[in-house]
Amino acid sequence: MRESSLWRALLRLEKTVIEAVEHDEDEGGCVVVHVRPVAKSRNRCGRCLRRGRLYDAGRGRRRWRSLDLGTMTAFLEADAPRVSCPVHGVVVAHVPWARHDAGHTRDFDATVAWLATQTSKSAATVLMRIAWRTVGSIITRVWAETGGASDQLAGLRRIGIDEVSYRRGRLFLMVVIDHDTGRLVWAGKGQSKATLQEFFTALGPDRCTAITHVSADSAKYIADVVAANCPDAIQVADPFHVVKWANDALGELRLQAWRDAKKALRANPKRPGRPANTDPPHLEAQRVHALTRVRYSLWKNPENLTERQHAKLEWLAVNDPRLYRAYLLKEGLRLVFKLPPEDAPDALDTWCRSAAASRIPHMVDLQRTVRRQRAPILAAITHGLSNGRTESLNTKIRLRTRMAFGFKDPDALIALLMLTLGGHRPALPGRT
Numbered sequence: 276m277r278e279s280s281l282w283r284a285l286l287r288l289e290k291t292v293i294e295a296v297e298h299d300e301d302e303g304g305c306v307v308v309h310v311r312p313v314a315k316s317r318n319r320c321g322r323c324l325r326r327g328r329l330y331d332a333g334r335g336r337r338r339w340r341s342l343d344l345g346t347m348t349a350f351l352e353a354d355a356p357r358v359s360c361p362v363h364g365v366v367v368a369h370v371p372w373a374r375h376d377a378g379h380t381r382d383f384d385a386t387v388a389w390l391a392t393q394t395s396k397s398a399a400t401v402l403m404r405i406a407w408r409t410v411g412s413i414i415t416r417v418w419a420e421t422g423g424a425s426d427q428l429a430g431l432r433r434i435g436i437d438e439v440s441y442r443r444g445r446l447f448l449m450v451v452i453d454h455d456t457g458r459l460v461w462a463g464k465g466q467s468k469a470t471l472q473e474f475f476t477a478l479g480p481d482r483c484t485a486i487t488h489v490s491a492d493s494a495k496y497i498a499d500v501v502a503a504n505c506p507d508a509i510q511v512a513d514p515f516h517v518v519k520w521a522n523d524a525l526g527e528l529r530l531q532a533w534r535d536a537k538k539a540l541r542a543n544p545k546r547p548g549r550p551a552n553t554d555p556p557h558l559e560a561q562r563v564h565a566l567t568r569v570r571y572s573l574w575k576n577p578e579n580l581t582e583r584q585h586a587k588l589e590w591l592a593v594n595d596p597r598l599y600r601a602y603l604l605k606e607g608l609r610l611v612f613k614l615p616p617e618d619a620p621d622a623l624d625t626w627c628r629s630a631a632a633s634r635i636p637h638m639v640d641l642q643r644t645v646r647r648q649r650a651p652i653l654a655a656i657t658h659g660l661s662n663g664r665t666e667s668l669n670t671k672i673r674l675r676t677r678m679a680f681g682f683k684d685p686d687a688l689i690a691l692l693m694l695t696l697g698g699h700r701p702a703l704p705g706r707t
């Protein structure tokens with residue numbers, strides 16, 4: 276094998292001539308591969324690949340970060356002239372190894388996109404030696420290309436519409452999921468009629484008529500936009516939201532119990548002047564501790580609880596029966612959505628009666644909301660839109676949104692969500 280063929284294979288370069296390879300010791304040691312596009316790929320517009328006229332040398336030679344070679348960072352270096360395109364004017368010329376305006380090679384981009392959708396933030400940034408913001412820019416351009424190459428909105432019949440908050444609840448995204456495939460199909464910036472209308476405009480009038488069911492929370496503006504665009508679609512309550520209301524009520528109740536315990540602890544502090552280990556177990560302190568730690572066990576689905584989390588709930592059953600009752604009510608409501616449609620109406624009414632009888636103000640309020648939404652809730656169950664797959668997709672959307680914290684641009688969050696949950700998972704370069 277000739278040396279240049281080996282380098283081309285190693286760097287998976289196509290339509291590229293290897294001119295030289297050097298070990299640059301200046302920048303802490305890196306490999307620099309000098310390259311140029313083959314004659315046929317030269318002088319093409321970086322945006323549309325049309326052949327253009329050479330305009331000038333641009334800003335001279337530049338480097339693109341490539342995948343590491345062993346433990347050493349590697350760069351491709353080449354001229355970056357400008358060409359004049361009949362459509363786009365004066366543009367930096369296309370290079371076969373990288374996207375337009377990118378400082379990394381296509382394989383580098385692909386590897387980062389794969390890591391961002393498969394691993395943690397720190398695994399991706401440490402392994403690739405880049406900042407999280409750079410990960411954001413890379414996945415944004417990967418998604419722009421992936422999303423542009425396929426139609427996300429084909430074949431939609433039953434959809435769910437939802438709002439997701441990010442940046443600690445200061446900004447919002449609207450997301451649309453496909454109940455039939457369990458995919459995220461669309462995400463847009465904002466939380467308004469105009470944002471949601473963007474989705475229906477992209478869908479187009481023909482495909483709007485094919486939509487048979489729409490689930491959403493009870494926001495009126497969503498119902499209005501849906502009715503205007505898909506007048507024949509059946510609107511149902513989103514079971515995920517109903518369970519979220521219950522979780523929110525439970526969360527507030529726990530916080531209240533925790534605050535009361537704290538107050539009791541302040542009123543009865545540890546006796547001063549005695550070493551801690553000679554004191555009998557301090558009941559108030561124990562209570563504050565337990566109410567802090569039970570938080571996640573309350574939210575988790577019982578089938579996913581660890582043994583220790585089970586023990587925390589058992590403690591709650593004995594020591595705070597009121598909060599425990601609220602927990603059982605939340606779980607009861609989740610259960611209603613898993614019942615066969617014919618059993619659901621009775622179960623929902625029984626649930627409302629026992630929530631009202633609990634006399635826990637949060638649960639009584641919740642029960643009122645549920646009663647008001649009875650018809651759309653039962654419609655969700657009857658039409659089979661209360662599946663666990665949707666619930667888990669919604670949970671994943673929220674987990675990813677938290678992971679995206681630190682991206683400069685909401686487009687990066689949208690790219691992360693779409694690449695992870697939109698059915699187009701990035702593949703590692705060089706694998707089939």
Ligand SMILES: [Zn+2]
Nearest residue numbers: 320323360363
């Ligand atoms: Zn062009």
